[in-house]
Amino acid sequence: MQIELIDFNGRFLREYLAWAREHPEVTADEDRADELYFEMLEAWMDAPKDWLGGRSPNGYFHEIHDPQMLVSTLIAYLRAELEPPGPLIHCLFHHADAVVPIFHGILMIDESPDMERGELLDLQAEIIRLLRELEAPPLPERYLGVMSTLSEDCAYLDEAAAALQDGGEAYKEILLAAYPEMRGAARACLLDLLSALPPDARIWALLEEAWQEGKMDDVFLAACMARCGDEAALPLLKAALNDPATDYYLFRELKHAVEAISGEEVPERDFSGDDLYDRLAMEDVDE
DSSP: OOOOOHHHHHHHHHHHHHHHHHHHHTOOOOOOOHHHHHHHHHHHHHOGGGGTTTTTTHHHHOOOOHHHHHHHHHHHHHHOOOOOOHHHHHHHHHHHHOOOOOHHHHHHHHHHHBBBBBHHHHHHHHHHHHHHHTTOOOOHHHHHHHTTOOOOOHHHHHHHHHHHHHHHGHHHHHHHHHGOOHHHHHHHHHHHHTTTSSSOHHHHHOOOOOOOOTOOOOHHHHHHHHOOOGGGGGGHHHHHHHHTTTOOOHHHHHHHHHHHOOOOOOOOOOOOOOOOHHHOOOHHHOO
C-alpha cells in the first residue's frame, strides 16, 4: 500500500482559520476558541473527504495493518518536517506490541546511510517521547551511552532526561556510574537528575566538585543544591551569598537555596546599580 504524506493538521488549520474569520463572535472567547478547535479537529478527522476518495483521515491510516509500514510512515513525516497526524499516532499505539520492538531497534542505531547524525538523533528523541506516552520499557543504559557522546543541548538530551527522570531513585546507581563519562550539557543534565533524588553524599560531592570547577552556570548549580536539600551545601551557599561579587540574579537563587535547605529566612541586600535589581524595583514602583 502506497501512503501519500498529507499534512492533515495543516489542511484542518487552514479550514479552521477560514471558519474563524467568518465567526469572530465565537473566537473572541479564547478559552472557548481553544476548546472548539479540538472539538472541530476531532470531527474533521472522522468526516469523509472527497480528496481521500471518500475516506476519513482516521480511516486513511486505519487501512495500514503492517506495524513496520506505520513506523516507516512516522519516519517519513518526521523527515519531511510535518507533524505526524493524530490518527497515525493512534494506529501506532494500537499496534504497540509490535511497534515497541521496532522503536527499540531504531534507538540502537548509531548511524544511518541516509541520515545525518543530527537528523537520526531527532528521530530517536521523538521515539523516546512516544515510548514514554506508551508507558513502554525504556532503554536507560542506551540513553546514557548516547548522552555520553553529546555535549550540546539537543532534543535527544531533553527526551532521554525525561525518560530517566521517570525512573526516579531506581536509576540512581546507573546515573552515578555514567556521570564521569558525560561532558557539557549532558553532564549538567545528569547533575540535574541526580539532584532531584533523596540526599546522598555522592551526589553532594558531584555538586561541590562542579561548583569548584566553575564550568557550569552558578545559578543552575544553586538550584540543583536547593533541590538536593543536603545541609552540607550550606557553607558554600552562604559564602557565595555574602560574596560582594555576587550579582542579584545569582543572589536570588542562592537565597532560595539557603532558605529551602535551612528553613532560615535570608535578608534582602541592596543591589542598586544591578540592571535586574533596578528593573524589578522600578516595576514595583509602577505597580
